[in-house]
Amino acid sequence: MDGTPWWFFCLVLLAGNLPTSSSSHCAPPTNALKHEVDNMTMWTCPMGHAWSDGGAVHISDCDDADEISSDLTCDQQMGVVSLCLSALVQNIEGAKTPVDLGTNSKYLKCEDGKAWLSDRFYHLVHCEDGAWTTVEDICDEACEVPRDCAVLADMGAQTQDSFYIKPNGHPREPSVLVFCQHHNRLGDSGWMTIFTKFTYFEEALDGDTISDIHWNEGGARPFVLLIFILTDMDLYFATYDDVFFEKDPPWTLLEVGTYHGTAGDSLRFNIGGSYHSYGDLGWISNDTRAMHVSQDTIKWPTITEDISRIYFRFRPKEFDRRVSCPPSFGVSPSDSSTTSIYLYSTRREFITYSFSCNGELYMEGSGETQSGKSTSGSTRCTRDANGDLAWSDQLYLPCRLTCPDGYLKTGGNTTCLYFSEDVATMGIAEASLR
Incomplete structure (x- = not known):
C-alpha cells in the first residue's frame, strides 16, 4: 500500500x-x-x-x-x-x-x-x-473512532502532524482537525495541543471541542496536562495529573491534581478560572500567582525570565498511566540554589531522574530528621510486580535544610542553631566548638 x-x-x-x-x-x-x-x-x-x-x-x-x-x-x-x-x-x-x-x-x-x-x-x-x-x-x-490523539497513538501513529478526530467519539458527529504529538515510543505519544502562543501567533481549540473530549455521558474522564514554557535562556515544563473542568461554558477549571516539573506550580492558582480560546488563552484567573496568557504577554509567575512561547497539551489519564510512570516530582526555578536535578518531561519506561543537593545540611527525604535522607540519588521508571509502571524510589524534592538532632531551624529555614544552658567560660569561641 x-x-x-x-x-x-x-x-x-x-x-x-x-x-x-x-x-x-x-x-x-x-x-x-x-x-x-x-x-x-x-x-x-x-x-x-x-x-x-x-x-x-x-x-x-x-x-x-x-x-x-x-x-x-x-x-x-x-x-x-x-x-x-x-x-x-x-x-x-x-x-x-x-x-x-x-x-x-x-x-x-x-x-x-x-x-x-x-x-x-x-x-x-x-x-x-x-x-x-x-x-x-x-x-x-470496524476502525476505532479516534476521539483524541491517544487513540491514534494506540492505532500506530508515530508522527507529529494534524489529524481529524471525533471529539465525543460518535462516528456521525463532525470531525475536528487537531495537532497531535506522536513518537515511536508510546510513552511520549498521544499528546493533543490545546493551545499554542508565541510572538504574533496563537492557536487554540474552542471550549466545546475540549469539553466533548473531556466528558462522557457518565461523567468526566481526567486529563493529564503537559505544558512547555520557553524563555530565551531555558525550557521549562509543568505536568498535572488529574485535570477536570466543567462541561458547559465557561468550562471552569475545577482541579489539576499533582504537579510535576521544573516550571513551578502556577496553574494551581488558575482553579476557578474560565476557559478562553481567543485573545486571552487557557483558564483565566485574577489571582496574581496564576498563569496568564494574553495577546500581549505570557506570564508564569514562578518564572522570572521573559517567556517567548507556551504550549498546552493533554492526553487521557487512563492512557497516560498505561504508558508512563505517574507525575510525582515537582520543583520550581527558585529551587535551583538548593537542588540540582535532571528532570525530563517524559515519564516513559526506563527513564531515570537523578538529583544532588547543594549546600551543607541540604538533604532529600521525608520528615524533619536526617535519618533515612540523602544528598544525592536517582529513581527509575520500571514495572512493578503487578506490571504497572512505577518509580523505583519516591523522591521528596526540592532538597531542604535538615538540621542534626538537637538543632533548631531559624525562622527563615536557612540556618541550624543549637541552644545550650551550659556556661561557656571561654565565651563564644568555646560555645562554637560545641
Whole structure:
C-alpha cells in the first residue's frame, strides 16, 4: 500500500453522509408511515403511494421528530404497483437482519464490532420493478473512532502532524482537525495541543471541542496536562495529573491534581478560572500567582525570565498511566540554589531522574530528621510486580535544610542553631566548638 500506514485509511474513512430531508417549513406528514430505527425517525409512504420528490425514505431534521419538510407529500401512484414478494436476495456477511421500513424499503446495518467499508452508518435498499436494489459495500472489522490523539497513538501513529478526530467519539458527529504529538515510543505519544502562543501567533481549540473530549455521558474522564514554557535562556515544563473542568461554558477549571516539573506550580492558582480560546488563552484567573496568557504577554509567575512561547497539551489519564510512570516530582526555578536535578518531561519506561543537593545540611527525604535522607540519588521508571509502571524510589524534592538532632531551624529555614544552658567560660569561641 505504497508505505501508507493502515491506520491512515481508518482515519480517512471517518466521514459519512446521512440522507436527510430539510426545509425551513416543517409539518406533520399526511398519510406517511413512521419508523424508529437507531434513534432516528424515518418516514415512508404506504403501499400504492410515493414521495413527491421520488425518494423512498426520508429522515426528518425538524426540531420535532414527528414533523417533516412540508414540501414532501405522499402521492398516490397511478398504474400497476410492482411488489417484491421474495426476501432480500443479497446476502452480506457480517450484516444484521434487515429492518423493514414499510413494504418497499429495508434498513441494513453491520453487526457490532463491524462497520461498512465505506464508513456509512447504514444502507437502505428498495423495491424497484419487483426486485430489491443491491448494496455495493461490505461489513468489515470496524476502525476505532479516534476521539483524541491517544487513540491514534494506540492505532500506530508515530508522527507529529494534524489529524481529524471525533471529539465525543460518535462516528456521525463532525470531525475536528487537531495537532497531535506522536513518537515511536508510546510513552511520549498521544499528546493533543490545546493551545499554542508565541510572538504574533496563537492557536487554540474552542471550549466545546475540549469539553466533548473531556466528558462522557457518565461523567468526566481526567486529563493529564503537559505544558512547555520557553524563555530565551531555558525550557521549562509543568505536568498535572488529574485535570477536570466543567462541561458547559465557561468550562471552569475545577482541579489539576499533582504537579510535576521544573516550571513551578502556577496553574494551581488558575482553579476557578474560565476557559478562553481567543485573545486571552487557557483558564483565566485574577489571582496574581496564576498563569496568564494574553495577546500581549505570557506570564508564569514562578518564572522570572521573559517567556517567548507556551504550549498546552493533554492526553487521557487512563492512557497516560498505561504508558508512563505517574507525575510525582515537582520543583520550581527558585529551587535551583538548593537542588540540582535532571528532570525530563517524559515519564516513559526506563527513564531515570537523578538529583544532588547543594549546600551543607541540604538533604532529600521525608520528615524533619536526617535519618533515612540523602544528598544525592536517582529513581527509575520500571514495572512493578503487578506490571504497572512505577518509580523505583519516591523522591521528596526540592532538597531542604535538615538540621542534626538537637538543632533548631531559624525562622527563615536557612540556618541550624543549637541552644545550650551550659556556661561557656571561654565565651563564644568555646560555645562554637560545641
